[in-house]
Amino acid sequence: EAGVAQSPRYKIIEKRQSVAFWCNPISGHATLYWYQQILGQGPKLLIQFQNNGVVDDSQLPKDRFSAERLKGVDSTLKIQPAKLEDSAVYLCASSPGTSGGLEQYFGPGTRLTVT
């Protein structure tokens, strides 16, 4: 079974530029998460989808971040415009169910550097 796929793996941009990340979850997984992980910290949830609906986006900086999950499968996360403090690893994870009792499977992450 293929794991969670993410691209790109690395991205360097200048502040005020825009960037987009892509995630393809494990086939059949209903729940998809985007996390931001700053060095030395745990993953911070940005947005959670169940199928193609948003369950939680309370920590998503909506003035600059947006995310969508079309047809309940792939997802994209966009930052526009980027700030220096957005430098982090962006992790996508998926979970097979819609309840909270199931484990998450993480993709390899995208390391973003904003200069």
Place this chain on the structure above:
Amino acid sequence: QKEVEQNSGPLSVPEGAIASLNCTYSDRGSQSFFWYRQYSGKSPELIMFIYSNGDKEDGRFTAQLNKASQYVSLLIRDSQPSDSATYLCAVNTNAGKSTFGDGTTLTVKP
């Protein structure tokens, strides 16, 4: 107060010793508890999950949960150098909201 707090670490143990990692959480509505291991430069991978009070054992790993004290721990017996990593505690509500701690970095010295 953070929603999920872990030992600040780093934690260093000799090879063969027991490593004890602790986690406390603030949301009494939390229902499921997970331990993930994250090697440097890699993404988290699941080690264990626990839903009910008590102990759950899987090989060298034992997870312990005490909902009354809002406390969950992970014991690693016979620690190996390959166990050196950051261990993340994650707490889920029934609705699937997932909150991670900042992790405890474990070093197992040969």
